[in-house]
Amino acid sequence: xxxxxxxxxxxxxxxxxxxxxxxxxxxxxxxxxxxxxxxxxxxxxxxxxxxxxxxxxxxxxxxxxxxxxxxxxxxxxxxxx
Numbered sequence: 001x002x003x004x005x006x007x008x009x010x011x012x013x014x015x016x017x018x019x020x021x022x023x024x025x026x027x028x029x030x031x032x033x034x035x036x037x038x039x040x041x042x043x044x045x046x047x048x049x050x051x052x053x054x055x056x057x058x059x060x061x062x063x064x065x066x067x068x069x070x071x072x073x074x075x076x077x078x079x080x081x
Contacts, residue, residue: 009069009073010063010069011063011069011072013060014060014063014064017053017056017057017060018057020053020056020057021053021054021056021057023053024046024049024050024052024053024054025050025053025054027046027049027050028046028047028050031043031046
């Protein structure tokens with residue numbers, strides 16, 4: 001069996017959701033410490049952005065583990081997903 005044939009790729013939207021979530025949490029951390037990499041000064045707005053990004057990333061089915069990606073790829077190959 002070829003190892004490359006059994007690889008399950010990351011979903012592009014999962015990578016985008018994760019990147020946005022990490023950026024929101026980084027911005028939240030910096031706002032708490034008095035800085036902000038984004039041009040947003042209000043703490044309430046940054047909390048809202050962080051909450052929204054967290055909910056979006058949590059709500060979607062992120063196949064981070066290899067077994068989950070492999071199973072999702074199997075379902076797609078069989079036309080079940």
